[in-house]
Structure formats: structure tokens, C-alpha cells
Amino acid sequence: MTLEFKDLYVSVEGNTILKGINLKVNGGETHAIMGPNGTGKSTLAQVCMGHPKYKVESGDIFVDGESIIDKSVDERARLGIFLGMQNPIEVPGVTNFDFIKAALQTRMEKGEHLRVGKFILKFESISQELQMGKGLAHRFLNQGFSGGEKKRNEILQMKMLTPKFAFLDEIDSGLDVDALKLVGDQVTKEKSSNLGLVLITHYQRLLDYIVPDFVHIMINGNIVKTGSLELITKIDQEGYDWVKKELGIEDEGKNPYSLGTCATKTMV
Amino acid sequence: MKIPKYIQKNNAYIALSGNEVINQSKAVYKNNLLIFSDKEEVFVYLDNYSKDELNIVIEEKANVKLFLISYNSRETKIKMNVDIKREGLLKLYSNFISRRKTIIHIDRTFNLDYYSSLILLNNLTYNGQLELNEDIFLNDELSNLDIDLLNVGSQDDDIHVIQHVYHKAKKTYSQINNWLISHGNAKLDYYVNGTIEKGNELSNCQQLNKGIILSDNGEIKVKPTLFIDEYNVKASHGAAIGQIDENQLFYLLSRGLSEVEARSLIISGYINPFVNKIKNKSLESQLKRKISSLI
Numbered sequence: 001m002t003l004e005f006k007d008l009y010v011s012v013e014g015n016t017i018l019k020g021i022n023l024k025v026n027g028g029e030t031h032a033i034m035g036p037n038g039t040g041k042s043t044l045a046q047v048c049m050g051h052p053k054y055k056v057e058s059g060d061i062f063v064d065g066e067s068i069i070d071k072s073v074d075e076r077a078r079l080g081i082f083l084g085m086q087n088p089i090e091v092p093g094v095t096n097f098d099f100i101k102a103a104l105q106t107r108m109e110k111g112e113h114l115r116v117g118k119f120i121l122k123f124e125s126i127s128q129e130l131q132m133g134k135g136l137a138h139r140f141l142n143q144g145f146s147g148g149e150k151k152r153n154e155i156l157q158m159k160m161l162t163p164k165f166a167f168l169d170e171i172d173s174g175l176d177v178d179a180l181k182l183v184g185d186q187v188t189k190e191k192s193s194n195l196g197l198v199l200i201t202h203y204q205r206l207l208d209y210i211v212p213d214f215v216h217i218m219i220n221g222n223i224v225k226t227g228s229l230e231l232i233t234k235i236d237q238e239g240y241d242w243v244k245k246e247l248g249i250e251d252e253g254k255n256p257y258s259l260g261t262c263a264t265k266t267m268v
Numbered sequence: 269m270k271i272p273k274y275i276q277k278n279n280a281y282i283a284l285s286g287n288e289v290i291n292q293s294k295a296v297y298k299n300n301l302l303i304f305s306d307k308e309e310v311f312v313y314l315d316n317y318s319k320d321e322l323n324i325v326i327e328e329k330a331n332v333k334l335f336l337i338s339y340n341s342r343e344t345k346i347k348m349n350v351d352i353k354r355e356g357l358l359k360l361y362s363n364f365i366s367r368r369k370t371i372i373h374i375d376r377t378f379n380l381d382y383y384s385s386l387i388l389l390n391n392l393t394y395n396g397q398l399e400l401n402e403d404i405f406l407n408d409e410l411s412n413l414d415i416d417l418l419n420v421g422s423q424d425d426d427i428h429v430i431q432h433v434y435h436k437a438k439k440t441y442s443q444i445n446n447w448l449i450s451h452g453n454a455k456l457d458y459y460v461n462g463t464i465e466k467g468n469e470l471s472n473c474q475q476l477n478k479g480i481i482l483s484d485n486g487e488i489k490v491k492p493t494l495f496i497d498e499y500n501v502k503a504s505h506g507a508a509i510g511q512i513d514e515n516q517l518f519y520l521l522s523r524g525l526s527e528v529e530a531r532s533l534i535i536s537g538y539i540n541p542f543v544n545k546i547k548n549k550s551l552e553s554q555l556k557r558k559i560s561s562l563i
Contacts (some may be wrong), residue, residue: 014420047309051518052514052518053402057384058434072521072527073518073521073522074521074522074524074525074526074530076528077521077523077524078524082522085519085522089513089515089516089518089519089521090516091516091520091533091534091537092537092538092541093536093537093538093540093541094533094536094537094540095537098533099523099533100521100523102525102529102533103523103524103525104522106525106529107524140537141537161523161524171383224532258481
């Protein structure tokens with residue numbers, strides 16, 4: 001079971017964001033991707049999920065050796081890719097229960113039926129584990145949820161849908177200390193040879209609870225360094241400047257340009 | 269007159285056609301006048317009803333829930349006048365159904381007395397051309413109005429609606445929520461007006477209009493307008509019309525739902541708040557079936 005990015009270049013609205021990503025995630029492995037803001041970490045997760053905003057310029061993404069570049073978002077999801085989003089979307093009027101039930105039903109073979117009783121028990125058990133409170137099933141999807149509840153709801157969906165590969169994009173933001181521990185413990189509980197995890201985060205604190213096997217540093221749209229836990233400590237203490245210095249990476253200068261002023265009148 | 273079974277099976281119903289009246293309720297019917305003076309839940313069936321003005325009176329402190337179902341197979345004009353007396357409550361669900369593509373004109377006037385309440389649920393999933401003109405007069409203090417309107421247009425449907433709420437007394441309250449969907453070549457045209465006259469302070473007039481256009485040729489126009497001549501009031505209005513939110517779509521797709529399933533779930537989420545307010549299982553499932561067949 002592998003998910004592999006090969007020499008992936010991705011652009012959005014003409015700007016190249018990912019510049020030759022190479023990454024291989026095997027089942028059972030946990031990878032952490034860290035890096036300064038705006039280096040393309042979330043883009044990598046969104047591109048893997050097939051977000052239409054991004055254009056793959058070259059390179060490929062493979063699941064178990066098969067390219068998924070031409071597959072639609074839902075096909076990728078049904079292949080076993082999951083994206084726990086940084087900003088989970090609110091869908092008014094659609095209950096959590098109906099949504100997850102529909103997501104499970106769509107994964108079923110023809111003639112197979114969802115056993116609703118079993119589904120309800122599993123849903124309730126997981127929402128209890130995540131301390132989501134009663135009535136979650138009948139609340140509208142993410143509507144009126146606090147930041148922490150939204151993130152826990154992403155984990156609930158991951159646990160219900162049992163993906164093969166899960167990207168958790170800044171799943172720690174919006175969580176207080178207790179909730180972070182809870183989410184960390186619940187994600188760790190999911191670790192198995194049937195799940196490849198990719199954690200995108202800025203902070204060491206999440207990785208105290210979900211211990212990664214590999215740590216990658218991403219700068220300027222590329223993975224520039226890969227290591228293990230010692231990298232996390234160093235980043236936490238010293239930031240990313242030492243990496244840039246060590247590898248001779250210069251910040252991508254963006255040339256300032258004039259927007260003009262209201263008082264300017266162009267004479268033709 | 270052939271009354272649909274789902275109406276007949278209810279304990280209380282009134283059926284009216286051009287020349288026939290069947291009254292299986294506690295209401296009193298006399299010369300196009302229906303008087304409700306108790307607590308009652310009644311189906312009112314109009315079969316190609318297109319003659320004189322139908323008058324409805326909700327007596328003092330009466331608590332009435334009406335399911336108004338109108339079927340027409342030819343061009344029809346319905347005129348209704350509803351008076352809600354002191355502390356009366358009327359919950360009125362209306363559904364106008366065409367047996368074939370045709371035109372219906374509806375003129376309704378509501379007059380509310382002291383502390384009376386009107387809750388309107390307007391289901392406009394009409395096949396053809398519909399013109400609805402509703403004037404609601406909040407004539408005395410503490411009279412209050414809630415309108416929820418769901419309009420699902422498809423094919424070449426042509427819908428024109430004018431809603432006007434007149435705050436004619438102090439401390440009156442109105443809230444209008446319009447949920448509009450246009451599919452195919454359907455054109456939905458709305459004028460939503462609220463008037464608060466001078467001196468009617470502490471009144472509250474709210475309007476919310478939301479529209480989803482599901483096709484290239486669909487059209488939704490809403491003109492929300494407030495005519496306010498008094499400073500000490502609360503009032504708001506607005507209209508948000510667009511296509512299905514791409515972020516919502518991506519979110520559902522990313523969980524494995526196909527595009528058709530995802531769109532259908534988003535639409536059902538859009539209509540569910542309206543459907544849940546009907547509080548009649550048979551009408552709720554009828555509406556859901558109708559909408560899924562339309563879009």
C-alpha cells in the first residue's frame with residue numbers, strides 16, 4: 001500500500017506552487033510535513049485530493065502504482081484518500097448523520113446495504129471517544145461548530161470512513177491543550193499498517209501526541225530535508241533559518257509592483 | 269369533485285370547487301366565508317376554485333392550522349382574504365399544484381389584530397406560470413408574521429411574486445425567509461417589500477432572500493425593499509443569489525460522494541429547514557419527491 005508523489009509541479013493561476021515534489025508514503029507510516037507559511041504544504045494535500053483550483057503542470061501521483069492524476073475528487077476519496085481540512089466547510093441543512101451515511105453508502109458495492117443499526121452504534125461510540133457531546137448526529141454539518149469541534153468532526157469522519165491515506169492539514173489549530181491530547185490519542189489509535197498518515201503542522205505540540213516516523217521540511221514548494229524526531233526539536237528551537245542557511249536556500253523575492261494611485265491619470 | 273386520498277384520510281377537511289362544498293370540520297362555512305373559532309387542524313382543498321373571493325376568519329384566541337392544497341388544470345384566479353382576530357393564531361401551509369402546465373393568479377390579503385400571529389409556509393413548486401400577490405397588514409400592536417417560502421422552478425416555469433408587509437401599529441414584527449431555486453429555464457421574479465409608517469416605533473421588519481441557480485439559463489431576480497418612516501425600529505433586508513458553493517461541493521466530493529449525490533445533498537440541505545416546518549409526514553415526503561423529480 002503506497003502513495004507516491006513523483007516530481008510533481010503544480011500551479012495556481014499561473015504561479016508555480018509545488019516545484020518537483022517527491023514523496024512516498026507506505027501503509028503504516030506517519031509522515032509530518034513542516035515548513036514556513038506559504039511553502040505549499042496545504043497545496044500538496046489539496047492536490048492529492050484533486051482540488052480543481054490547482055493545475056498539475058508535470059509529474060504524477062500514484063496509489064499502489066496506479067496514477068490518480070486523471071481521477072476525480074470523489075474517485076480519489078473512494079480509492080481511500082482522505083483530507084482532514086484546515087478549515088472544514090459548513091453545509092447548512094445537511095446533518096452529520098446523513099452526510100456520513102451517504103459517504104459510506106457511496107463506497108458500497110452494488111447490492112450491498114448499509115446496516116444502519118451498526119452504523120449508528122459506531123457513530124455514537126466514536127463521537128463519545130472524541131467527546132463530541134450528544135446530538136452530534138442531528139446537528140448540521142459543521143454549522144455553528146466551534147473551531148475545536150470542527151477539527152474533531154474531521155477526525156470522526158476519518159474514523160468512520162477508514163481511509164488508506166489521510167492528510168491531516170493543521171488539525172491542531174483551534175484545539176485547546178486537552179482537545180489536542182484527545183485528538184492526538186484518537187489519531188494514534190487509528191495507526192495501523194492499513195493507514196498511511198501525513199500530518200501538516202507548524203508546531204511540535206501535535207507531534208508530541210502523534211509521533212511521526214519521518215519529518216519533512218518543505219520550503220519554497222519543495223521538500224528540502226527529511227529526517228526524524230530530532231528535526232522537530234531543532235525547528236521548535238531555531239525555526240527554519242538554519243535549514244535555509246545549511247542548504248543555501250534564498251527566500252523567493254517578490255518584486256514589488258505599483259498598483260497605481262487614485263490620483264494617477266494615464267494620458268494616451 | 270374528486271378529493272385526493274391523502275386529504276380524505278384526515279379527520280378534518282374542507283373541499284371547495286366551483287359549485288360544490290364539502291365541510292368535514294368544525295369550521296362554519298357560509299357564502300364563501302369560513303369561520304374558525306376553535307383549536308383545529310384542517311385540510312382545505314381547492315379544486316379549480318376560481319369564483320368569488322374566499323374569506324377566512326380566525327376568531328379571537330382560536331388556534332388554527334390549515335393545509336391549503338389547490339389543484340388546477342386550467343387558468344385559475346384565486347382571491348383570498350384572511351382576518352385573524354385578537355390573539356388568534358393561524359399557521360397556513362399553501363401548495364398550489366397544476367395538473368398540467370397552466371397559469372394561476374393568487375391574490376391574498378391578511379389582516380392581523382392585536383397580538384395575533386400568522387405563520388405562512390408557501391410551497392411554490394408550481395409547474396407553469398404563477399403570480400402571487402400577498403399583502404399582509406399588521407394592524408394592531410404585537411401582531412406578528414413569519415413567512416417561509418420555498419420556490420423550486422424548473423423547465424420554463426415563470427413565477428412572479430410580490431410580498432408586502434405593512435406595519436400599521438407599534439411593536440409589530442415580521443420576518444420573511446424566501447428560499448429560491450431555479451433549474452432549466454425557470455424565471456423567478458420577486459418583489460419583497462416592508463413598510464413601517466411613522467409613529468409605529470419598536471417594530472421589527474426582517475427579510476432574507478436566498479437563491480440558487482442550478483443551470484445556465486435559470487434566472488432569479490429579487491428586489492428587497494424597505495419603506496421606513498420611523499427611526500425607532502429594527503429592519504433589515506438582503507438577497508444572496510448564486511450557484512452551488514464550490515467549497516461545499518469539494519468538501520462532499522472529498523468524502524466520496526459523486527457530484528450528483530453531493531449536489532443533491534446540498535439542495536436537500538437547502539430545502540430541509542422548510543420541509544421540517546410542515547409537520548405533516550405525508551406532505552413532507554410529497555414535497556421531497558416532487559423536488560427530486562424536478563431537479
